[in-house]
Amino acid sequence: MTSPNPNVCQTFNPSSLATLQSHFADLESSKHGEKWDQLWADGFAPWDRGRPNPALDDVLAERRDLFGSCFVNESKIGGMRKKALVPGCGIGYDVLLLSAWGYDAYGLELSETALKGARAMEEKSRKLNEYRVRDAAAGKGKVVYLTGDFFKNDFLGLVEGEGTFDVIYDYTVRLILDSLFNHKLTCNSFSVLSLLLLDLLGPFDILNFLPRLAV
Ligand SMILES: C[S@@+](CC[C@H](N)C(=O)[O-])C[C@H]1O[C@@H](n2cnc3c(N)ncnc32)[C@H](O)[C@@H]1O
Numbered sequence: 001m002t003s004p005n006p007n008v009c010q011t012f013n014p015s016s017l018a019t020l021q022s023h024f025a026d027l028e029s030s031k032h033g034e035k036w037d038q039l040w041a042d043g044f045a046p047w048d049r050g051r052p053n054p055a056l057d058d059v060l061a062e063r064r065d066l067f068g069s070c071f072v073n074e075s076k077i078g079g080m081r082k083k084a085l086v087p088g089c090g091i092g093y094d095v096l097l098l099s100a101w102g103y104d105a106y107g108l109e110l111s112e113t114a115l116k117g118a119r120a121m122e123e124k125s126r127k128l129n130e131y132r133v134r135d136a137a138a139g140k141g142k143v144v145y146l147t148g149d150f151f152k153n154d155f156l157g158l159v160e161g162e163g164t165f166d167v168i169y170d171y172t173v174r175l176i177l178d179s180l181f182n183h184k185l186t187c188n189s190f191s192v193l194s195l196l197l198l199d200l201l202g203p204f205d206i207l208n209f210l211p212r213l214a215v
Contacts, residue, residue, distance in 0.1 A: 016046035017179065024180050033110040033149070040090075040113040047172045048090060052097040056169065060101050060134070067167070070102030070138050081141045082166035083159065087150040088173035092118030095143055100131040102138035103167065107145045108155055115145050 024035055039045065060067060072080040084098040089107030091114065098105035109115045122143055125131055133140050148155030150173075156163030 012046045019044070020176070020180060029181070037111040037113050040111045040117065045090065047176065049093075050091075052093040053171050056094055056097060056171070060097075070135075070141065072166075077137050080161075083161070083164070084141075084167040084169060085165040086169050086171070088170070088177075089118060089145070090114050091121050092143075092145065093121070094169060094171055095145070096122060096125055096131045098167070098169065099141045099143045101134045102141050104141040104160070105143050106159060106165070107143070108148050108150055109145070110147070110149055112147060115147060118145055 020039075023039065024032065027035060068074050069077070070082050071077060072082055081102060081104045083106060084103040085106045085108060086092070086095045086098065087108045089095050089109055092107045095105045095107035095118070107115070107118055109118070122145075131140075144159075146155045146158050148158075153163075159165075
């Protein structure tokens, strides 16, 4: 088994989408977890940019009107941190970025192999101090990786507090699931308090999808 190589940034192109479509063709959804895991184990991750989405960093820096503070009590520094969920986090670059911005950041994955890569990336980046704290007064939030299915509620029991999130950040998951399975990434299964659902598409051209920022 090959480990996912977070340093290789492959290109998402029509051929990658065709490979994904045939990989998942005619499969019932209960088999999807192992099929995603197989892709990571084979090192086939054309969506993987090897770094966080710069658009997320920008929006966290420039749209404080949307995000507010990283603390639940907006009016003071300290106390309970807001929780951010990254469903289908892959190697977890955006989880590390949200933690650097002071959120308690949860990365959720169906694939154990992806999470193995995410934990290795977290350790490496901690040693290299790659994700510098963005606001020294606020400090970093914690990083938690969970194995689970976004479309089920099981993983919510492993989330501190009441199993709610303040921010859900998706990068490429909804787009790819929509195109493969006609799924809808939805908040219906969550009990969410003051949720900010952020769906940013980065600079790569993902076939016929358009960039968008939905809040
Ligand atoms: C297109 S990749 C995106 C990975 C990551 N967001 C990135 O941009 O590098 C989709 C990821 O979602 C995971 N995934 C697919 N369906 C999922 C589900 N129902 N729940 C949680 N993770 C899922 C896959 O294992 C895969 O790592």
